Amino acid sequence: MQVAGYTLLELVVVLVLMGLLMGVATPKVIQLYRSVEFSLEKDDILFQLSRLSFNVYKSGRAFELQNLASEDNNTFITLPEGWEFDALQSSNITFSPLGYCDGGQARFVKQNRELIVSLSAPSCSPEVL
Numbered sequence: 205m206q207v208a209g210y211t212l213l214e215l216v217v218v219l220v221l222m223g224l225l226m227g228v229a230t231p232k233v234i235q236l237y238r239s240v241e242f243s244l245e246k247d248d249i250l251f252q253l254s255r256l257s258f259n260v261y262k263s264g265r266a267f268e269l270q271n272l273a274s275e276d277n278n279t280f281i282t283l284p285e286g287w288e289f290d291a292l293q294s295s296n297i298t299f300s301p302l303g304y305c306d307g308g309q310a311r312f313v314k315q316n317r318e319l320i321v322s323l324s325a326p327s328c329s330p331e332v333l
Contacts, residue, residue: 245284246319246332249312252281253321253330261303269297269310269323287314297323309333 259280260267267280272289283289295308307325311318320333 242314242317245287245314248284249281249287249319250321250330250332253310253323253328256280257299257303257305257328260299260301264301266301267299269294269299269308283312284314287312290318297328299328304328 256267263279269289270291272281272283272291290311290313294310297305297308297310299305304326305323305328307323307328310321310323312321313319321330322333323330
C-alpha cells in the first residue's frame with residue numbers, strides 16, 4: 205500500500221529554498237519602502253514650499269525661512285516626521301507680505317539624506333538641486 209504525499213526531505217528542501225529567497229528579497233523590499241517613503245516626504249516638502257508665497261500673502265505678514273528651524277508654532281510649513289531644516293547651510297530667504305521672496309537655497313535633512321532646494325525670486329518656485 206502506497207500513501208500519497210511528500211517526504212520530510214522534500215518539505216525541508218522547500219523550506220530551505222523559501223528561507224533563502226526571503227533572505228535575499230527582504231532587504232530589497234525594505235530598501236524600496238524607504239525609497240518610496242523618502243520620495244513622498246520630499247514631494248510633500250516641495251508642495252508646501254510651492255504654496256508658501258501664497259500662504260504668506262494670505263496671512264499678510266512677512267516670513268523668514270530661517271525661522272522654520274526655531275518656530276514651535278509654525279503655520280506655514282509642517283515638515284514630515286524626522287525632517288529638519290538646516291538653517292546653517294541655507295540662505296536667509298524672506299517672504300514679503302505681498303507674496304514675493306528674495307530667493308536662495310534651502311537645505312532639509314532626514315538622518316543621512318538631504319534635500320537641497322533652490323527658490324528663485326520673485327515667486328520662489330522650488331527646484332531640487
